[in-house]
Amino acid sequence: xxxxxxxxxxxxxxxxxxxxxxxxxxxxxxxxxxxxxxxxxxxxxxxxxxxxxxxxxxxxxxxxxxxxxxxxxxxxxxxxxxxxxxxxxxxxxxxxxxxxxxxxxxxxxxxxxxxxxxxxxxxxxxxxxxxxxxxxxxxxxxxxxxxxxxxxxxxxxxxxxxxxxxxxxxxxxxxxxxxxxxxxxxxxxxxxxxxxxxxxxxxxxxxxxxxxxxxxxxxxxxxxxxxxxxxxxxxxxxxxxxxxxxxxxxxxxxxxxxxxxxxxxxxxxxxxxxxxxxxxxxxxxxxxxxxxxxxxxxxxxxxxxxxxxx
Numbered sequence: 158x159x160x161x162x163x164x165x166x167x168x169x170x171x172x173x174x175x176x177x178x179x180x181x182x183x184x185x186x187x188x189x190x191x192x193x194x195x196x197x198x199x200x201x202x203x204x205x206x207x208x209x210x211x212x213x214x215x216x217x218x219x220x221x222x223x224x225x226x227x228x229x230x231x232x233x234x235x236x237x238x239x240x241x242x243x244x245x246x247x248x249x250x251x252x253x254x255x256x257x258x259x260x261x262x263x264x265x266x267x268x269x270x271x272x273x274x275x276x277x278x279x280x281x282x283x284x285x286x287x288x289x290x291x292x293x294x295x296x297x298x299x300x301x302x303x304x305x306x307x308x309x310x311x312x313x314x315x316x317x318x319x320x321x322x323x324x325x326x327x328x329x330x331x332x333x334x335x336x337x338x339x340x341x342x343x344x345x346x347x348x349x350x351x352x353x354x355x356x357x358x359x360x361x362x363x364x365x366x367x368x369x370x371x372x373x374x375x376x377x378x379x380x381x382x383x384x385x386x387x388x389x390x391x392x393x394x395x396x397x398x399x400x401x402x403x404x405x406x407x408x409x410x411x412x413x414x415x416x417x418x419x420x421x422x423x424x425x426x427x428x429x430x431x432x433x434x435x436x437x438x439x440x441x442x443x444x445x446x447x448x449x450x451x452x453x454x455x456x457x458x459x460x461x462x463x464x465x466x467x
Contacts, residue, residue: 194230194250197223198257221363224338229357231342231433232349240430247339247420247429255331263326332419339417340386341370343432347392348373350440353447366401369410375447381410390416390428392439395446397454411450 200219227250235243348355354374358381362369369381383400387393394414402408417432418425431439 194223194226195253195257197226198254202257202261215364217364218360220334221360224334224341225357225360225363227338228341228345232345235346235433240434241426243433244420244426244429251331251335251421254334255327258334259327259330262330263323335420336386336388336417337384339420339429339432340384340415343386343415343417344382344384344413345371346433347435347439347443350435350437351443352440353444361403365403366405367403367408367410368400373411373447375444375451381408383410383412385412385414386417387414388416388418390418390425392416392443392446395450397450397457409454411447 197219200214201216201223204216204219231243231247234246238246345355348371356372356374356379358369358371362381367381368383370384371382373380373382381400383398392413392415394412396412397409398412400408400410418428420429435443
């Protein structure tokens with residue numbers, strides 16, 4: 158991200174203004190680019206502003222759209238970039254999400270009774286960037302202002318407690334989004350490599366009772382998929398589970414559990430290189446797990462049918 162001036166750290170007021178301006182930008186449903194992603198992030202952040210107007214589109218819907226746009230963007234970018242650059246670009250997007258979304262969310266939930274000053278906001282944002290390993294560089298005047306402020310307020314135990322709570326909340330919120338997003342990107346890339354023609358699910362199906370993240374096509378069957386991600390690396394599990402559709406009717410979906418350790422940790426670079434650019438062996442493992450899940454589903458359906466006859 159380079160050197161970060163105090164102005165670039167942004168006070169909460171500046172973030173609010175940026176969010177309001179960006180949230181009003183129309184988002185084309187066609188080609189996904191960086192501006193679209195920032196606009197999605199800004200829409201989410203805008204809903205957290207103190208005097209935010211109620212939108213017809215819920216924050217859940219916008220967040221789902223953001224994740225799908227992120228997946229589309231990442232899948233497109235992998236065709237043109239090497240693994241190292243792709244990982245770095247994903248990290249940049251995660252930092253943008255932290256600044257535009259996770260920080261306002263944490264402020265909304267943790268900082269209701271703290272000093273409402275730009276200096277305090279700058280200090281908190283500076284601290285979260287430092288925790289993120291960004292090592293922001295300030296000019297002499299800005300550095301002195303933050304130093305004096307932090308010394309003054311750090312003497313207050315309540316302020317220290319609020320800061321620690323704030324940092325934990327930002328990291329927790331960011332990590333949950335990051336893990337879910339990277340899980341969908343990883344599965345989509347695997348499905349592409351395995352020639353399963355993955356399709357993006359509509360937002361309504363994602364946030365509805367079905368909770369469908371995408372579809373894959375296998376032997377002429379269009380299979381709805383829900384993706385759950387955890388910290389343990391690797392493709393962990395595939396199984397068919399019961400669900401209900403938008404109309405409340407019984408249905409089934411393929412549940413895929415996949416490991417997504419932090420991409421912000423350099424020690425996981427090799428794992429994400431393989432996740433973003435899977436080889437033929439991983440694609441075959443994906444298909445084998447799918448075959449096992451289909452066989453188990455067919456066996457279960459057969460037993461259920463046989464039992465009904467008796």
